[in-house]
Amino acid sequence: MYFKRVILTLLAFASLSFASDVNLDNLVVDAKKTNKHILVFLHTTGCPYCEKLQEFTLDDDDVQASIKKDFIFVDINVKDEGIVTFDNIKLSKLEFAKKIGYPVYPSCLFFDQNGELVYDEVGYKDEVKFLETLKIVSSKAYNNID
Numbered sequence: 001m002y003f004k005r006v007i008l009t010l011l012a013f014a015s016l017s018f019a020s021d022v023n024l025d026n027l028v029v030d031a032k033k034t035n036k037h038i039l040v041f042l043h044t045t046g047c048p049y050c051e052k053l054q055e056f057t058l059d060d061d062d063v064q065a066s067i068k069k070d071f072i073f074v075d076i077n078v079k080d081e082g083i084v085t086f087d088n089i090k091l092s093k094l095e096f097a098k099k100i101g102y103p104v105y106p107s108c109l110f111f112d113q114n115g116e117l118v119y120d121e122v123g124y125k126d127e128v129k130f131l132e133t134l135k136i137v138s139s140k141a142y143n144n145i146d
Helices: 002-017 024-034 048-057 061-070 093-099 127-138
Strands: 037-043 071-077 083-086 089-092 107-111 117-122
Touching: 024 037, 024 071, 024 083, 024 107, 037 048, 037 127, 048 127, 061 071, 061 127, 071 093, 071 127, 083 093, 089 093, 107 127, 117 127
Parallel strands: 037 071
Antiparallel strands: 037 107, 083 089, 107 117
């Protein structure tokens, strides 16, 4: 567990050091080809709930297997530099989160193969609850939820 924490810390530091752009428009094309949903993980540096979601929930083996099987995973730290392209609009990562209405972290946003936001989870969820969310989205059961 300690080793995983060190790796996650190093990866987080590396993501701060090397800003990367995210092109969600291209990922929508990939989602259509692979018949997967897009999972956008919005978080910020220094947020204890974001860190807990990363360390315990997203690091869980069952969660990782489900994400790999059914989703295209996108990690967006809103404090990082870089541009997000969505609907042919280029915004900073923080501007993107605000524009789509999710300035609260952590937020997990689920987009379908057409680039439509179909489901969300705001705040920390443990691995059991998050696996339930992944099943709802991958099975498209969100279509039956009011």
